[in-house]
Amino acid sequence: MMSRKLIDESAGNKLRDTSDQYVISNYGYGKDSVKVLHVVRNGLVHSIKEFEVGTKLKLASQKDYLQGDNSDIVATDSQKNTVYLLARKHGLKSPEEFGMLLCSHFLAKYSHVNEVSIHIDEYPWSRMGFGKGPYQDLHNHAFVFTPTAIRYCDVTQKRGDRSPTVISGLTDLRVLKTTQSAFVNFVDDEYRSLPDQHDRIFSTVVRSSWQYSTVQDVDFDFCWNKVKHCILDNFAGETVKGIFSPSVQNTLYLAEKQVLQSIPEISSIDMTMPNKHYFSFDFSKFPKVINGDELKEETVFLPVDKPAGIIYAQLDRKSTMKSKL
Known part of the structure; x- marks a missing residue:
């Protein structure tokens, strides 16, 4: 009978012999859900920005995984502290600018960091208003949470990249209109039970993300608000008669096309519009x-709510597509 020692040695040899059969294909670590509020006091008028930040680092070495050697690890707690320290030193402007600042910091500070990925959600605070019509007074230091849509961005930069990759987006933009929407003349076969709908309720929850071809001198706040305006404009139209939608697909495409026509810095945009059904x-x-x-x-x-149709598409500039070939 083989001794316990020989069995253990045999098992160890098998592990050593087979270790070269595996490769860590993707890795990294970081700190999620770092919440930070920044207040700017300009006399009696105060302004706020609240972000939820996620940081991820990819190191040049995998020795922390392979050998249990922690000597290169920038602790996730240190990454959290970096968020607060940079917010204190530089303030919070747009999520995109703060994401690029974090990427630049980690790559400059730690030569053994090969890649930085930052995800930021912005909390939708608006200044509280009182009064009616165009003469509404805005409060100097009181705010209300207005989650019409959630703004986010993903910023990634590898060592050696001339500039970071910036993808901005919005989620949870829930909209509904009671008319000026139809869905007719679709495939009519033995599987169909849905009748033509010449006048229906159209409701969806929009998720969209877009990539910038440049990050130099971009007004990210303006761009984000413009994208949201393009989506709402093509969904609703003008205030009296609105705009007719023959399908979710067409509405989605028109919104994406208007974004690319309006914002030259955006090279590509994708959008998802799930149906929120309201049945008779x-x-x-x-x-x-x-x-x-x-x-x-x-x-x-x-x-x-369920089940629900899901419609999505990505629209790219042809010039962008050619440059990738």
Whole structure:
């Protein structure tokens, strides 16, 4: 019978013999959900920015994984502290600018860091307003949380890159309109049960991200607000009659096209629009409560979240596509 010592040695030899069969193909580490609030006091008027920051570093060596050697590790707690220290020293302007600042800092400070990835969500605070119409007074130091959409960005820079890659985006932009939307003339076969819909409720929750071809002298705040405006403009249209949507696909494409036409610094944009269904309720089953005249116009609908259709597309400039070939 083989001794326990020989068994252990045999197992160890097998591990050593097979270690060259594996490779760490992707790796890194960092600190997630670092929340920071920055206040600017300009006399009686105060301004705020609140970010939630995630940092990730990729080191030149994998010895921390392979040998358990921690000598190159910049602790995740140190990364967290860096967020606060740079916010104190430089302030918070746009998420994109702060992400680029963090990338530059980590690459300059630590020569053994090969790549930095930063993710930032901006919390949607707006200055509280009082009064009516165009003469509404804005409060000097009170704010209200207005989550119309969540702004975020991803900034990545590798050692040797001339500039970082900046991708900005928005999520949770939930919109609804009660008319000027249809869906007709789609495939009619034995699997179809949905009738043509000539006038329907159109509701979706927009997620979009876009990549910049340059980061020099870009007004990231203006660009983000312009993208949101393009989405809302092509969804809703002008205030009286609105704009007709023959499909979610067409509305999505028109919004993306307007973004590329309006913002030359953006090279590519993708967008996802899942359906948020509002189905008609069959009141004909209740003739003693709802008479025929009351059924001429639908006023009550049944919200259904799941299952939901999902429509997405990415639009690139042709010049960008050619440069990648």
